[in-house]
Amino acid sequence: MSTAVETASSAVIVAIDGPSGTGKSSTSKAVAAKLGLSYLDTGAQYRAITWWMLNNGIDVTSPAEIATAAAKPVIVSGTDPTGPTITVDGEDASGPIRTQEVTSQVSAVSAVPEVRTIITELQRTIAAGARGGIVVEGRDIGTTVLPDADLKIFLTASPEARAARRSGEVKGSDLAATREALIKRDAADSGRKTSPLAKADDAVEVDTTELTLQQVIECVVTLVEEKRTAA
Numbered sequence: 706m707s708t709a710v711e712t713a714s715s716a717v718i719v720a721i722d723g724p725s726g727t728g729k730s731s732t733s734k735a736v737a738a739k740l741g742l743s744y745l746d747t748g749a750q751y752r753a754i755t756w757w758m759l760n761n762g763i764d765v766t767s768p769a770e771i772a773t774a775a776a777k778p779v780i781v782s783g784t785d786p787t788g789p790t791i792t793v794d795g796e797d798a799s800g801p802i803r804t805q806e807v808t809s810q811v812s813a814v815s816a817v818p819e820v821r822t823i824i825t826e827l828q829r830t831i832a833a834g835a836r837g838g839i840v841v842e843g844r845d846i847g848t849t850v851l852p853d854a855d856l857k858i859f860l861t862a863s864p865e866a867r868a869a870r871r872s873g874e875v876k877g878s879d880l881a882a883t884r885e886a887l888i889k890r891d892a893a894d895s896g897r898k899t900s901p902l903a904k905a906d907d908a909v910e911v912d913t914t915e916l917t918l919q920q921v922i923e924c925v926v927t928l929v930e931e932k933r934t935a936a
């Protein structure tokens with residue numbers, strides 16, 4: 706089966722991967738908005754299917770139960786970078802997918818091959834439909850979902866910087882606990898058999914530890930513009 710996603714010739718496909726707290730969502734949204742591209746948060750889709758499983762009595766410690774239910778929820782992602790949306794069976798899921806409960810279970814659900822097959826297909830369909838081009842962010846976009854992307858970026862940052870950024874988002878959160886949870890999720894995402902978090906061989910690695918968000922955005926915008934000029 707071909708994995709190539711066909712878009713209009715002027716459309717650019719950008720894949721942004723990396724672990725939690727490296728700045729994927731903030732960077733991808735800003736780059737897409739600046740360049741008039743669509744935006745897809747693939748982590749939100751894995752969170753959405755996890756939320757549905759938890760709401761529907763699926764035992765998320767059972768890969769067999771998860772696999773059997775994987776095709777049931779209807780997940781729809783809105784790709785406007787200035788107001789991305791996500792619904793599950795028509796219900797707005799943008800708030801509930803960010804709870805601690807979903808965050809702690811999402812790696813187990815996303816490791817199940819049947820879940821990845823369904824969500825990957827959905828992601829390729831959305832990318833193919835983005836006539837003006839798209840920025841897609843996640844863990845396996847450059848390696849598996851869109852291996853023919855025009856530009857692949859792999860964002861990194863030290864665990865300390867990432868934990869500080871994440872706990873800065875939640876009032877009263879414990880920095881050490883946030884760091885532990887983040888490292889645990891990274892290990893699960895990097896260690897799973899099917900499509901683990903990994904840098905594609907042809908991805909540009911950007912260490913954001915010492916960079917401001919603005920600097921990371923400018924760096925990625927420049928890389929996209931260079932690709933467009935070269936095309």
Ligand SMILES: Nc1ncnc2c1ncn2[C@@H]1O[C@H](COP(=O)(O)OP(=O)(O)O)[C@@H](O)[C@H]1O
Pocket residue numbers: 723724725726727728729730731732870871874913916917918919921
């Ligand atoms: N380079 C950076 N410097 C400081 N804070 C950043 C930087 N990049 C992102 N952030 C902040 O860190 C938090 C996590 O960023 P986010 O884009 O959600 O990361 P990811 O999608 O990789 O998990 C957000 O609050 C964001 O504003």
Ligand SMILES: Nc1ccn([C@@H]2O[C@H](COP(=O)(O)OP(=O)(O)O)[C@@H](O)[C@H]2O)c(=O)n1
Pocket residue numbers: 724725726730747748749751752811812813815816842843844845846890894
């Ligand atoms: N392409 C992707 C994107 C996310 N995921 C899974 O979804 C989870 C949540 O992704 P996210 O991007 O919302 O995570 P944050 O780092 O933003 O908290 C990850 O920890 C992975 O388990 C994945 O498996 N593949």
